[in-house]
Amino acid sequence: xxxxxxxxxxxxxxxxxxxxxxxxxxxxxxxxxxxxxxxxxxxxxxxxxxxxxxxxxxxxxxxxxxxxxxxxxxxxxxxxxxxxxxxxxxxxxxxxxxxxxxxxxxxxxxxxxxxxxxxxxxxxxxxxxxxxxxxxxxxxxxxxxxxxxxxxxxxxxxxxxxxxxxxxxxxxxxxxxxxxxxxxxxxxxxxxxxxxxxxxxxxxxxxxxxxxxxxxxxxxxxxxxxxxxxxxxxxxxxxxxxxxxxxxxxxxxxxxxxxxxxxxxxxxxxxxxxxxxxxxxxxxxxxxxxxxxxxxxxxxxxxxxxxxxxxxxxxxxxxxxxxxxxxxxxxxxxxxxxxxxxxxxxxxxxxxxxxxxxxxxxx
Amino acid sequence: xxxxxxxxxxxxxxxxxxxxxxxxxxxxxxxxxxxxxxxxxxxxxxxxxxxxxxxxxxxxxxxxxxxxxxxxxxxxxxxxxxxxxxxxxxxxxxxxxxxxxxxxxxxxxxxxxxxxxxxxxxxxxxxxxxxxxxxxxxxxxxxxxxxxxxxxxxxxxxxxxxxxxxxxxxxxxxxxxxxxxxxxxxxxxxxxxxxxxxxxxxxxxxxxxxxxxxxxxxxxxxxxxxxxxxxxxxxxxxxxxxxxxxxxxxxxxxxxxxxxxxxxxxxxxxxxxxxxxxxxxxxxxxxxxxxxxxxxxxxxxxxxxxxxxxxxxxxxxxxxxxxxxxxxxxxxxxxxxxxxxxxxxxxxxxxxxxxxxxxxxxx
Numbered sequence: 095x096x097x098x099x100x101x102x103x104x105x106x107x108x109x110x111x112x113x114x115x116x117x118x119x120x121x122x123x124x125x126x127x128x129x130x131x132x133x134x135x136x137x138x139x140x141x142x143x144x145x146x147x148x149x150x151x152x153x154x155x156x157x158x159x160x161x162x163x164x165x166x167x168x169x170x171x172x173x174x175x176x177x178x179x180x181x182x183x184x185x186x187x188x189x190x191x192x193x194x195x196x197x198x199x200x201x202x203x204x205x206x207x208x209x210x211x212x213x214x215x216x217x218x219x220x221x222x223x224x225x226x227x228x229x230x231x232x233x234x235x236x237x238x239x240x241x242x243x244x245x246x247x248x249x250x251x252x253x254x255x256x257x258x259x260x261x262x263x264x265x266x267x268x269x270x271x272x273x274x275x276x277x278x279x280x281x282x283x284x285x286x287x288x289x290x291x292x293x294x295x296x297x298x299x300x301x302x303x304x305x306x307x308x309x310x311x312x313x314x315x316x317x318x319x320x321x322x323x324x325x326x327x328x329x330x331x332x333x334x335x336x337x338x339x340x341x342x343x344x345x346x347x348x349x350x351x352x353x354x355x356x357x358x359x360x361x362x363x364x365x366x367x368x369x370x371x372x373x374x375x376x377x378x379x380x381x382x383x384x385x386x387x388x389x390x391x392x393x394x395x396x397x398x399x400x401x402x403x404x405x406x407x408x409x410x411x412x413x414x415x416x417x418x419x420x421x422x423x424x425x426x427x428x429x430x431x432x433x434x435x436x437x438x439x440x441x442x443x444x445x446x447x448x449x450x451x452x453x454x455x456x457x
Numbered sequence: 458x459x460x461x462x463x464x465x466x467x468x469x470x471x472x473x474x475x476x477x478x479x480x481x482x483x484x485x486x487x488x489x490x491x492x493x494x495x496x497x498x499x500x501x502x503x504x505x506x507x508x509x510x511x512x513x514x515x516x517x518x519x520x521x522x523x524x525x526x527x528x529x530x531x532x533x534x535x536x537x538x539x540x541x542x543x544x545x546x547x548x549x550x551x552x553x554x555x556x557x558x559x560x561x562x563x564x565x566x567x568x569x570x571x572x573x574x575x576x577x578x579x580x581x582x583x584x585x586x587x588x589x590x591x592x593x594x595x596x597x598x599x600x601x602x603x604x605x606x607x608x609x610x611x612x613x614x615x616x617x618x619x620x621x622x623x624x625x626x627x628x629x630x631x632x633x634x635x636x637x638x639x640x641x642x643x644x645x646x647x648x649x650x651x652x653x654x655x656x657x658x659x660x661x662x663x664x665x666x667x668x669x670x671x672x673x674x675x676x677x678x679x680x681x682x683x684x685x686x687x688x689x690x691x692x693x694x695x696x697x698x699x700x701x702x703x704x705x706x707x708x709x710x711x712x713x714x715x716x717x718x719x720x721x722x723x724x725x726x727x728x729x730x731x732x733x734x735x736x737x738x739x740x741x742x743x744x745x746x747x748x749x750x751x752x753x754x755x756x757x758x759x760x761x762x763x764x765x766x767x768x769x770x771x772x773x774x775x776x777x778x779x780x781x782x783x784x785x786x787x788x789x790x791x792x793x794x795x796x797x798x799x800x801x802x803x804x805x806x807x808x809x810x811x812x813x814x815x816x817x818x819x820x
Contacts (some may be wrong), residue, residue, distance in 0.1 A: 165517070386799050403796040405785040412784060419777050421784065422768040433766040436749050
């Protein structure tokens, strides 16, 4: 039995002004009519061998998450509501403690695109036998560009068909190193998708991060339950160290394997990434929402509020909401961060209507 | 005694999305904190020899106009509220009928920029003696570019110091002709600013447009008055032909003079025009409203609603309101018309929130 564990803790500053503290990236319909969370939950929904998902999320999003899951017919998900953000390792510990020790946990970020779900499921199936033996599995994304924004995984010997031992995890490389990784053919991107049993994970935490395990365990023992919602004890869980699952466990656990998979993955980490994966018109435009564009090319124009009328512009990203408009050239969407920093510096976020942006910044 | 007559009938489609039917260009603070109407009224306010103004306006704007005039301390303006739009010649007839025959009427559009008010007033003073003799005076803007969007006035002999006979009015020229006009030094732009006595105007109308004079006269005879407001009779005034003062009178009246004047004039007929006259920063940007711009140059970014954050863009016009955002390259702001036409064609203006745009289009 596999339990999908969907991590919904991110705030997604890089997709400002759409993403806000109260409605982060995973709760937005970025690629179509369904939200990233809904698309993530759909991947394993009603699939033989898969149980109902566990969602680990921010308390503030509980109702929205349940509404979105209801919207696609999922009514029996467990929703574990973190009293504080402690990064992914403690979040997964809460989910593991809510599951049987023998259950295989399929850890998935809630805001990634996977276009080829069959390829993903085939990779999961290939990983299950080793997982049952206590291995930690990571799904390694086949790179198609020398990205410097991701960690990489170097593949070692093949353990079972399609599954390799992890030779080593490497940090985000510089561009030259990234090019050599791409050329070598033996590196994958670390996409943050994992498979391991609850028992193996908790045992590893006990060895590697005992304070974290203790905090999560006490948090769950003293948890308040309300229907499908689980509210871990705030004081207990708040005492946990904050750490990612990569650093806390995957890079230190002994038996770690990687399943290389080419599945149309994107972490939608920027507006440029959305332009790259969204359906484009003949002029390479992506228009989402009420947009009237004349003689435009290469643009991403998206609005969930005002009408946007564009004439004669090229290669721009335009994102409009009810209270903010972002404009920058396509290819430079990492500069969103500079805009948000300037907002903070210039005091715009002290205005009432920008408290949302403020909350993101302080996340 | 000069009575300023401020014509406030325009709708200003070219400044969409700021200008709307319910709040056209003249009622907006485009160049600073005061609206174009306020700046126009200020020019002659409390100036010796000038009476309180007569404003001729759309009934829908009565309250806003009075509020704006109150805001600069003008409480005794007469506001003539047209029951229907019939262009400038009948509008001026209403004002002339509200004045003494001997009064000199200084006709001013409500939405033009005049930076050098002293130069303007000197031109008016130069024109008064001929005006008192029954001449029709037009103020000819000294051209600084071969504009094809304006009518031109060819100057003839000098009648009195600084005042020339009008040789002829010419229609909007093509670019070659405009260049030759500019080179000749004997042409001015027709800026739609005039001086004539009420009596001379009404007499000319009686000869040239008797039906118009009859409609305006009956409209004023049957007018309803409410404080400083005058509501001409709708049925009577509605029977007037629709015509501009240029075609109906200025081009046909016998004794027409022009005062050439260089006074920092702009009709603010486009967003490019606003960029050209507004104070710019070292990078040639004009930012109005809540704008955060990083590494931008040559841009006009204006908002009266959402925050606009721009990073790394050049030579763009960005106009944001609460319900619409316009983006186009600087230098192409005549394309606003194409955008508005597309809105109409694609049905966006049938939405409730775009009824304002619809009203503009049907104006």
